[in-house]
Amino acid sequence: MxxxxxxxxxxxxxxxxxxxSKSLGGLTTQMNVFIPPNASDSAKVPVLYYLAGLSSTEDNGAQKGNFFASAAQEGIAIVFPDTSPRGANIPGEDDAYDFGTSAGFYLNSTKAPWSEHYRMFDLVTKEIPEVLVTSSLPIDVKRASIMGHSMGGHGALVSYLKTAEGTYRSASAFAPISHPTQSPWGTKAFDGYLSGGVEEGKAWDASLLLAKRSAKATHIYVDCGTADQFYQSGQIQPERLVEAAKxxxxxxxxxxxxxxxxxxxxxxxxxxxxxxxxxxAKFLQ
Amino acid sequence: MxxxxxxxxxxxxxxxxxxxSKSLGGLTTQMNVFIPPNASDSAKVPVLYYLAGLSSTEDNGAQKGNFFASAAQEGIAIVFPDTSPRGANIPGEDDAYDFGTSAGFYLNSTKAPWSEHYRMFDLVTKEIPEVLVTSSLPIDVKRASIMGHSMGGHGALVSYLKTAEGTYRSASAFAPISHPTQSPWGTKAFDGYLSGGVEEGKAWDASLLLAKRSAKATHIYVDCGTADQFYQSGQIQPERLVEAAKxxxxxxxxxxxxxxxxxxxxxxxxxxxxxxxxxxAKFLQ
Structure with a gap:
């Protein structure tokens, strides 16, 4: 690193x-890490992951999210991964804002040629925590939570719901793509990245995963704006999460x-x- | 508007x-305006101007400055002008990050061909307040203060010191170019924009203006980082402001x-x- x-x-x-990154088939990836002022080797801090949305990088949340004043006060590290592999050189990779570069959808692709590199789920949920453990950063990776925006909100919820209970103590999202098998962004991504298409995508749909949730504790917090154009056009569907929880x-x-x-x-x-x-912070401390 | x-x-x-903009010789300019939640026609709010630095636009401070939580609480509007004219089509205008486009230096140029359009001082100190008065925005333009970053810190201090006392109640800056007649950025700008060069630039140098200050009240607040590479290379020189005040x-x-x-x-x-x-806010309320 x-x-x-x-x-x-x-x-x-x-x-x-x-x-x-081995998850990304040997491509180089970048991430931002915020370390709060109270962190030290003898006082390691918990970690909160932030996954950004379509057309973003590891910088958007770090520069514009307004997370650091509160994270400094609460003593929480924040890790900002990128939103896709970079430089896979797959034909068409850069043709659309909602597929390919900057649009990895935080899943593991099963469809060639994408499957060699587009494995953001493994990067976020396995490789980055491993990299953090082997670094000298004063982070206690066992105390982790996750949040995200839009496509990254989908990523945060799916990472929370698909990993073993306790991997993340809580998940939150800003305008997450909550039911991607029923949204244009989601079906395009699943058709492109998954050999089984939207049917296989059911395993990457937060609402469908939550509806079958059997874990003892579930902690999900979602904000969505009523004037959000993508909420209005049916890409977000956060109410579906509430129904799934019921x-x-x-x-x-x-x-x-x-x-x-x-x-x-x-x-x-x-x-x-x-x-x-x-x-x-309530769950991390 | x-x-x-x-x-x-x-x-x-x-x-x-x-x-x-008539100040900019008929070019179209953009600005961002933050209106806090308590503002109304019967409860107009004071205004704080924010001038951005080299290579910026009206967006940098609005997206990354972290001003809105406090401005909402204090009930203050914030106006973010652009950093230069756009589209003057002067040869060389886009050749350097520190001269021409995005580098207007908040002065009135006196040297052709720049003098037709590069009149950011008039835009900021006269035209934008006039535009705000004629708008329907709930802003009391008579209660105004000004701040800025780097080149915009220079612009804020100079706007404060060159206008009639009371035009701005207070001025603050983040790493301002405090003594531009003695800094590489400043001398390049004055040589390029002013027919009298750096000698004429003395009238646009905050430290020189402050040293001759005779106004009854002066309120200036400056932050500068010790690890600032431009502070270390002599572009900023904020200590010169303290000496000038003495x-x-x-x-x-x-x-x-x-x-x-x-x-x-x-x-x-x-x-x-x-x-x-x-x-x-202490001066504006």
Missing amino acids: QQVSRNKTFGGDIIKYEFV EAGVQDSVLLNMREGYDHSYFFVSTFGADHVRWH | QQVSRNKTFGGDIIKYEFV EAGVQDSVLLNMREGYDHSYFFVSTFGADHVRWH
């Missing part, structure tokens, strides 16, 4: 790293806030960024 | 406008905070953004 840059912020540090008999486990007048932008995310960090 | 976009944030709105006999009027380990980026600006808004 090589340090690319380091900037002091809110008393802590935001550090950009790059490393060769089906699973864990209706108290999903808290959905519809936010009057807010849209899909980081002007929305930043408004509620500190709330999400503080909500996760 | 045409609305380009509008996003709800921190209970208020961030609105992008464009208008044809020369003018107004040493209590400048508060300079050297911030250990911080650099020149928005990771620095965002850390202290709320502090600046709250400091200005």
Whole structure:
């Protein structure tokens, strides 16, 4: 893991790293890590992952999310992975904002030629925690939670629901793609990345996973703006999560806030960024 | 004034406008305006201007500055002008990051061909307040303060010191170019934009203006990081402001905070953004 840059912020540090990823078939990937000011080898801090949305990188949440004031106060590290492999050189990879580069959908592709590199789920849920453990960073990777925006909200919920209970203590999302087998973004991604198409995509659909949830504890927090154009066009469908929780008999486990007048932008995310960090802090400490 | 976009944030709105600017010789310019949630026609709010640095636009401070949580609480509007004219089509205009496009230096050019369009001082100090008065926005333009970053810090200090006392109640800056007649950025700009070169530039140098200050009240607040590469290379020189205030006999009027380990980026600006808004609020209310 090589340090690319380091900037002091809110008393802590935001550090950009790059490393060769085995999950991504040997491509180099970058991530940002915020270390709060109180962290040390003798006082390791818990970690909150932030997964960004379509057309983003590891920088959007770090620069615009408004997470660091609260993370510094709460003593929580935040890790910002990239949104896809870079430089796989697959024909068509850069043709659309919602497929290929910057649109990895946080799944493991099973369809050639994408399956060699597009394995963001393994990167986020396995490889990055392993990389953090072997680093000298003062992070206790066993205390982890996850959040994300839009495609990254989907990624956060799916990472939470597909891993062993306790891998992440809590999950939150800003305008997540909550039912991707029934949304245009999701069906395009599943058709392209998965050999079994949308049918195989059911295993990557947060609402379908939640409806079958049998874990003892489930903690999900979602914000979505009523003026969000992608909410209005049916890409987001956060209410489906509430229905799925009812089906699973864990209706108290999903808290959905519809936010009057807010849209899909980081002007929305930043408004509620500190709330999400503080909500996760209850589970991380 | 045409609305380009509008996003709800921190209970208020961030609105992008464009208008044809007479200061800029008929070019169209854009600005962002944050309106806090408590503003109304019967409860107009004061205004804080934010001037951005080299290679920026009206968006950098609005997206990364971390000003809105505090501005919403304090009930202050924030106006973000652009950093230069756009589309003047002057040969060489786009050749360098520190001259021409995105580098207007918040002065009125006196040297052809720049003088027809590069009149950012008039835009910021006269035309934008006039445009705001004629708009339907709930802003009381008579209660105004100004802040900025780097080149925009220079712009904020110079706008404060060159206008009639009371035009702005207070000025603050993040790593301002404090003594541009003695900095490479400043001398390049003055040589290029002013027919009298650096000698004429003395009238646009905050430290030289402050040294001759005779106004009754002066309120200047400056943050600068000790790890700022441009501070280290002599572009910023904030200590010169403190010396100038002593020369003018107004040493209590400048508060300079050297911030250990911080650099020149928005990771620095965002850390202290709320502090600046709250400091200005004392003068604006």
